[in-house]
Amino acid sequence: MNAPTANPVPPLPFRPLAHRLALALALLAVFTASLTGYFLYQDGRQALITTSEYQLTTATRLLGSRLAATLDDAQRDIHLLAGHPDSASALQGDRESRQRAETLFARFIENRRGYFQIRLISAAAGQEIVRVDRNHGLPVIVGGDDRQEKGHYPYVFETLSLPAGGLYLSPAVINHERGAHDAEEKPSAQLAIQINRADGPALGVLVINLDLRGTLNLLTSDLPPDTDIYLTNAEGDFLIHPDAEQAFAFDRGRRVQMQTAFPETRKLLDESYTGSLVFQTDTVHQAHAGDATDHLASFARIDTAPEIWQGTGQHYGVRFFIGLAQAMTGIEEQSRNMAENVAIKSLVSGLIAVLLAVLFSRAITAPLQRIAAAMSHIGKPDATLLPTGRNDEIGMLARRFSAMQQQIGEQLETLEMQRQALDHEAQHDWLTGIANRRNFISFLPQALARTSRRQSGLTLFFIDLDGFKEINDQHGHAAGDAVLVEVARRLLASVRTGDFVARPGGDEFVIVCEDLRTPAEAVHVAEKIMQKVAEPLVVGDTRLTVGASIGIARFPEDGTDADHLTSAADRAMYAAKAQGRGAFCVATDLVADAMPPAQTANNGNKEA
Amino acid sequence: MTFNCRIIVCLILMPLLAGLALPTAAATPVLRVLAWPGYVEPEVIEEFQKRHKVSVEVTVVDNDDTLLEKMRIGAGSGSGNFDLVAANTAEISRYAGAGWLQPIALNDIPARAGQAPRFLDYAGLPGLMQGGRVYGIPFTYAEMGLIYDRKAFVQPPDSIAVLWDERYRKKVLAFNGSSHNFSLAALRLGRPSPFNLAERDWPLAVDQLIALRRNVLVFYTQPEESADLFIRHKAVLMYANYGRQQLKLLTDRHADVGYVIPAEGALAWLDCWAITRGAGNVRLAHAFIDHMLGATASRLLESRQGLSSTKKAISMPAGKERQLHWLMPVENAEERTRLWQRILSGDTRNRVLQP
Structure with missing residues (x-):
């Protein structure tokens, strides 16, 4: 990372322009008053001498x-x-x-x-x-x-x-x-x-x-x-x-x-x-x-x-x-008196000038401070009102700054939209619009944690389409893609709103259903999925059918973390596949029966 | 005592002051001289400095009081501030009496050989000798002779009595000075010492001075004033209190005048060089006096200041030298002043002699 803070510059102490301007004006005023006083004194003294002479x-x-x-x-x-x-x-x-x-x-x-x-x-x-x-x-x-x-x-x-x-x-x-x-x-x-x-x-x-x-x-x-x-x-x-x-x-x-x-x-x-x-x-x-x-x-x-x-x-x-x-x-003596008078008058006029200098510098710098405040709140809803109504340099600056502020706001909005789109693309399957593999990997642990806190159950379905390869081969990838899109739509339709449907890759789909407490409920869902998927679908003018082999893994029975649960679901899906088309297999049953399907699942890992 | 030195601006004559600033100056001996204006001219100093490889510092004073004060301070400081001093005979006598001077080794001043005999007769000069030793070497003097108009006098006047001569009434100028005028009266009366009037002489002297008052045009004060009055009022005779200085002023203005010392003699003052007790380099101090009696110093004294040097007079044979009455303290200066003020104011004899 090229951090911009590689050469840290200590922040300069803030010295308000108003103070310096006020000081400069005050000094100028006092200097002018003193100089005028001095010359008055000199001239007065000379006049006194001339008169005396x-x-x-x-x-x-x-x-x-x-x-x-x-x-x-x-x-x-x-x-x-x-x-x-x-x-x-x-x-x-x-x-x-x-x-x-x-x-x-x-x-x-x-x-x-x-x-x-x-x-x-x-x-x-x-x-x-x-x-x-x-x-x-x-x-x-x-x-x-x-x-x-x-x-x-x-x-x-x-x-x-x-x-x-x-x-x-x-x-x-x-x-x-x-x-x-x-x-x-x-x-x-x-x-x-x-x-x-x-x-x-x-x-x-x-x-x-x-x-x-x-x-x-x-x-x-x-x-x-x-x-x-x-x-x-x-x-x-x-x-x-x-x-x-x-x-x-x-x-x-x-x-x-x-x-x-x-x-x-x-x-x-x-x-x-x-x-x-x-x-x-x-x-x-x-x-x-x-x-x-x-x-x-x-x-x-x-x-x-x-x-x-x-x-x-x-x-x-x-x-x-x-x-x-x-x-x-x-x-x-007369000169001295005169000098005193002049000094007092110079002092008074100097003080007045100092006061005026302070007021004047404030009048100049206050709008600048508003602009500065506006700048510090750029793009935020509480942006302060700029003094755009003034018809002087400050007004001009404010107007230009206001335009800039608006432009920056618009650009920020566009950027946000683009960011959201990118974010969506990163998390969703480009073809079907449902969550992709990355989304699934990050979703599952969160869902497990949620379920664990609630002391409830979670069921993971691994779905592999049967006969998809043939469709791809016989009718082309476009038909295959259309099948995948339709299957995704049917899967979404076959689960509850809020259940998680993803396509990790190829013809594989994943569904995460939280709060499914009993195996029967899981079986019921699987049957519903199989039924929905198996319904014939029309691509162009061709009627096509695909089936679904489903592996079911349940939390916490089949695994207490994402890896174990996923492996279990994967094994179950392969076991189901092995039973023939349109079957499902529950991981719990699989462990109780025999080990071989699990092994098969390990060897035939076909992650996208 | 009156000094016929023009009161000029007091100068510290140090023409080689610049020389003092040279790196070698530190090693050069310095001779410090206390003198009257015009006594030590720059040329004289330069000559001496060249000859003896020394530096001379001259401090100029223009009155006896300042001189006395400087001598007193010098004597008080132990080492002495000055090596040499020029002062009149009365002052020399006073300084020697106070022990501020050292006796002079006459043999170390060969230039004395050129001096007129009367200036070598130390015993005959007042105040120069104490305890058989000489403390001052005469340097310059002025005598108060008579200036006369050569056209009015076929023969130079021979006696001071001419001042009283009624033929010259209102054509005579005399000096406004109490002490000198009573001395003049004493000379007129034929007294041996003009500075010591006897009790019975006072009324006689007053008479003489009242008579003089009636015969003179004016009693002048300043030399320039006297020359101006002499010429403007066509005077024929003047008692020259400032001596040859007045003669010079008149001849400078083309007056046809002569100068004479009357038979009664003339009052005169004499300034001498003396060496202070604390003098740093006694040999050099003697050399300086010797130098001051030399040709350059004498010439400049006469040509520039109108003062007389003590050299042998060439024009006047020694045999015709008239007596000079070297000024001495008078018997009663206050009385002379008191009476003179009355005489000058125009009082009658009775008034003047009132107690």
């Missing part, structure tokens, strides 16, 4: 403009004060003018919070003639010995070297001049103007000492408190810096410059570069706090007051750089 740049420019405007205001003030007749008169020694000038200057100090000092200094000796200082915030008129000689300060000699009416702004310095009251050791710059006599020569200078930090504080009061403010001179040296150590470093023999601290600002030093600059940096606090927080910084170059002469740089106009920096913690 814009705000910071605007604030920086605004601050620069305000500072420039403050310088404009100071210019207007100094022109006003220098043009006042009392200024010139005071320089020429007029006492009353000096007192009026002092009062006027005090008013200005009172009202202009960005001024430390207003002074009139004579050209000849560099002596302060009028001096009003700010002391603890209030104007104080400085007189007598407290007025000093300032001729050797650049704001005096540089201003005096300018053309009449020339304006001078000193470099921003830490004011080390002793006795300067609030200005002492403070960042300041001197704005000075020449005052001339009507006929030309310089009488002296009027000097306004500007409070740099105070001015800047006034201008930056509306900035957010965590904003760092930077101010540098034209060379980039820090004048205002959140870390006081970095401001006016040149005053302590060091240089700390914007372009070194923030290399990004180098391009602001390029004359051709206009506009401001915004960049992210982590160096804002590194120098003094080791803090590398990311900052957003904006710097702008401010060129203003083109009529002012500044000693440094040797050209007219005032240049400074201004910068603002903000920790990005605010932006980071």
